[in-house]
Structures are given as structure tokens and as C-alpha cells.
Amino acid sequence: MIRKGAAILILLAIGALLMPVERQIDADQRAAHLRKPTLNLELRERIGQMGFLAALSGFRSPLAAILWIEAHNAWERTEWGRMAGLFDTVTTLQPRSPLYWDMASWHMAYNASVAAREDPKQPSEILRQRAERQYIQLGKEILERGIRNNPDNAYLQNQLGIILRDKLSDDCGAADAFLKASELPGAPPFYARAAGYSMAKCPGKEKQAYELLKHLYDKGEDERKPSLISNIKELEKKLDVPPAERIP
């Protein structure tokens, strides 16, 4: 009994000694985004007690995988609302996983929005358009949250640009998103070209677009794609660039 008591005291003393070390490791892991945000009660309601327990016990990623498969089933049954809820849960469990953000956003902004626009049960054209816009907006918001959680991810930033360009016809916003994407580590060269093309369509940014595209053109043959050349030529006309400075 004395030994057991002494053992507990030893463990308490070691716990006290280790506390600053553990706090330091905790802080370092948080700084490196290796610790996940605390799970809240709202999430507990959504994933149930067992799921919450699993998530608390360090099995967030398998749980997220299971819920993702459930979202897949919801997709097959075109239950968009349920799917959006499941996506929300999955991305909360695994906020540092770009794939989840990307796919969740794509499903909402593309699949769900088109399904809402062509919903045969909704006779009102205005309401169908409204639902379509809401889903597109939801897709955009998912990506924005994804980017906040993964600020260094060029791919998510690029996807935001694509939604702004293709779904919301916001060329200025798309140009900004593509430009940010192109400046992030690991960005492929076509992100910068996409920024230039959107910028060219953004009123007031033509000069900046020309400079960017010309800079890419000057990089060499690899960058001189037909669309890049045609964009530069259009901008040269628009900006009245002297013939001597124009590209051949």
C-alpha cells in the first residue's frame, strides 16, 4: 500500500515536471497545424456520442472517412442538404485535408447547384435560380473556409478562382484568387496564366494583366500558349501598345 501511494506521488511529481514540456510540445504542434481544433457540442450532436468518443480518442481520420462514405451515399440519393451537413462534419474533423474541402465545395457549387436549377419539383424559375445561387455560394464559402485552414494550399486557392470565374462570373475576384494561388508553394505555371486571363477581363486591370502575361511570355517557349498569345494581342490593341513593343 505504501509503495502504491509512493508510486502515485512519483507520477504526480513527474507529471508536474513534464507539464512545461508537454505544453511546449502542444504549442509547437499547434503552430505546425498538427493539433486539431477542439470538438464542440454542436459537432457532438451531429456525429453522435460514439462518433464523438471516437473522435476524442484520436480516431478523427477514420471517422471522417466513414462519414465521407456516408456523404457518398447521400450523393447517390441526391440528398443535397444531408450531404452539406455531412461535409461540414467531415471538414470539421479533418480541417487540414484539402481533398475534403475541394470535393465538398465542388459538389455544392456544381452538382447541387445544377440539380437545384433543374429541380422538376420546383415550378418557380425565380426560386430555382435562388436555390442555385445559394448552393454556389455555399461551395464558395466551403472553399474560403478550406483556405483559412490551409493558407499555403495553392490548389484550393485555384479552385476558388475557378468558382468565381465560372460560376459567379466575377473575373476581378477570380484574378485575385488565381494570382494568390500562383504565388503559393507548389503552384503549377498555368495558375499564373489563369490569373492573367481573368485580369484581362477585369475592368481597370488591363494594364496589370498585360504586364503579367507579357512577363510570362518573356519566360520562353513553354509559356507561349495560343490563349496567352491571343490575350496579349487583344490587350495590346486595347492598351494601344506601340507596334515596336508588340509581340510578333
Added chain:
Amino acid sequence: MLNSVLPIAKNTLTDLIRQKVFNILLVFALCAIGSSIFMAKLTFQEEFQMLKDVCLGAMSIFTSLLAILATAGFLPKDLEDRTIYTLLSKPVPRYAYLMGKLLGIISLLFIFTVLMSVVFCVVLWTREQTVLAETRNATAGMSAEEIKAALKQITDATFNLNLLPGIAIIFIKSALLASMTLLISTFATSQLFTVMAAAAVYFIGHLQATAREAWVGDVTTQWWSKILVAIVALLFPDLQAFNLTDDVIAGAAIPLGIFFQTFGLGVFYVMIYYAVSAFIFSGREL
């Protein structure tokens, strides 16, 4: 001391490998990892998120289970079949006996982790080759740059060296759990109690960081609540520190500094729990 520790470790390892618990867990783990290849096909995209989530999750679950179940059983078993008396009647100190047992269990966990990692790599590689071939067919006609980017995205998403530190952390967490279970088993009266207590500590350990911050950050004001969170914070290990695979799955790397800090913390816990176990066990009446 090594002369007595190593044979005990070797015997423990052989004994554990022959036990049903190891074989059953191994079969389950390998099935879970192997079948994840079909799970990956179920999802929206032919990517590897699912595969890694399920495989690394299975590795984590099964190593933790094995650590607790294998360690909880050895003392009651040795007492029951009286091998402990034969061993301790020889010039084998009790601490050497415990160390041999712990080393045997840790060796088993190492082998278990390596086996699962090999299957995981094979599954990942097989899937990668299939997806690469499918992507090459699907992207025919696209620009070389886009095809290159798509293929790179696939290869980046599959096996990379960043997974190894994640797997090493899974292993050290299981070793920690084994040593913690060993500590519990030195004063427990039954195997069932040891398993239940170890499972409880496992769950509490994952909440230790929350309790610690509640205590240090003065979140709670009631005295009894303060004492409770202080006990949790001081007495239990911070197991949440060993859950680093989530980011590894997403493709991020564990910075080397953090990896060594975490691994070192795990090793330190193993040593401390072993030392306290030896201290209790040396005074136990057999």
C-alpha cells in the same frame, strides 16, 4: 543484467506470437488495411485520402489494442502457469523480469507495425499504379503540362516519406500504452481489471491536454473541479500529442523537431512507467 533480460524478451516475443490475440488482431488489421482499397473506390474521387485514413486509423487502433491486450495478459498468465516462480527463484531480479517482458511486447509491437506498414505500402502502390494508368487514359489529348500536373498530384497524394514519422509515432504511442498497461498490471488483481483500467486511461489521456489547459488557464473556478483537472493533468499522459497522422494523411510533413520532441516524450513515458512498475512489482507479494 542483459543476460537475463534478453532471453525473457525473446521468450515473451515467441510466446506472444503464438498467442491467438496476436494472430487474430494481425488478421483483422491486415484485412482492414487490405480492404481499404475497395473503400477508396467507393468515394467521389480516385484519390488516396480514404485509403490513408482507413489504413493509418486501422494501424493506430490495432497497435493500441494489441499493446493493451498483450501486456494485460502476461502477469496473470505467468502467475497462473507458475512460470513466474520458476523465473524469479533464479538469480533474476524482478526489474529484469519486467524489463524482459516489456522489451518482448515492444518487439512484438514493432513487428506488428512493420507488417501493417508493408501491407499498407503494397495497397497504396497498387492503387497508385491503377489510378496513374486510368488518369493517363482519361487525360489523353490534354496539354502535356496539365497531364504532368495531374500525375504529380496523384503521386504526391500516395506514398511519401512523410508517412514514416507518422507510423513511428503510432508505434511509440503503442509502446507507451504497453508500459502504462504494465504499470497497471503490477497492482491489478485480474486481467479484466487491467484491460478496463488501461482503456479508461487511454480515453482520459486523450483529454489530458484539455484538462491541463483548464487547470493552467484558470478556466474553472470551483475548488473541487480545479483539483480534478489538476489530477488528470498531472497523473495521465498527454496521448493527444501522439495523434499526428491526420496531417500526414493530408500530405503535410511532421517537422523533424516536433517529431523528435514527440518521440522523445513517448520514450520518456515508457521509461518512467517501467521504472514505477518495477518499483511497485519489487514490493508485491507473489
